[in-house]
Amino acid sequence: MKKIFMFILLLVLISCSKESNANKSTLNKDEIIVGMELQFPPFETIDKNGKPYGISVDIADALGEYLGKKVRIEEIAYSGLIPALTSRKIDVIISSLSITEPRKKQMDFSDPYGSGYLSLLIYTNSAVMSHKDLNNDGVKIAVKKGTIGQIYAEDNFKNAQILPFEKDSEAVLEVAQGKADVFIYDVYSVYKNHLEYPNNTRVALLPADNNESTMWGIGIRRNDTELKEQINMFLASYNESEAKNESINKHFADVRAYFNELGIPFFIK
DSSP: OHHHHHHHHHHHHHHHHHHHHHTOOGGGSSEEEEEEOSOBTTTBEEOTTSOEESHHHHHHHHHHHHHTOEEEEEEOOGGGHHHHHHTTSOSEEOSSOBOOHHHHTTOEEOSOOEEOOEEEEEETTOSOOSGGGSSSTTOEEEEETTSHHHHHHHHHOTTSEEEEESSHHHHHHHHHTTSSSEEEEEHHHHHHHHHHSTTTEEEEEOOGGGOGGGEEOOEEOTTOHHHHHHHHHHHHHHTTSHHHHHHHHHHHHHHHHHHHHHTOOOSBO
């Protein structure tokens, strides 16, 4: 009987220890580990010296300075970011991550700091003219796995054939070669890829009222409430800072002016 009691007590202690560690605030650590997929220039990429570079990197560094912590960036495939967060391999996600209801069931988000309005990169000779032509048999839609583009396509164009790719460059090439009708992705990436294939592609924006779920937030583990509060306070401060304007000008000076001419809202709030 005594052995059984000791065994049960041990299980209780282990359970309490796990619960305590699960609820431990990231703010108690000396280092904050940020998950990013460094394949999305100029938001998240690698510079010529092999170091993380982009506007998301600037935000991560500013967050670390605000919290008084070292920042370590871990490169993770986009589809693996949320599992890495929930399994505590990373502390936060700063990787142009859209705030969606399905994702809210797995994690928490900060206040929005930007947005990725969805757009269509269309093969020049495709019969597709706009989003109204996508929900038809025979239409092939290229998407990047785990992105809001994939979620949007699967929710809205069930009659089309969805072609998921690990890399956006693979999806773009599929369209440029006429193997897919469209690629659904954020407007900046579509714009840049159209410039790369101007004779093979054209661009169409999705309706603005269909893009409410494309606001970007910093991904935070559930119950890490103290960190979430600090991150929201940081974002409120960062949005009013000169550092944010300097980062935008460094990465987007020419594009910002172009988007203003088109009347398209800019990415960063």
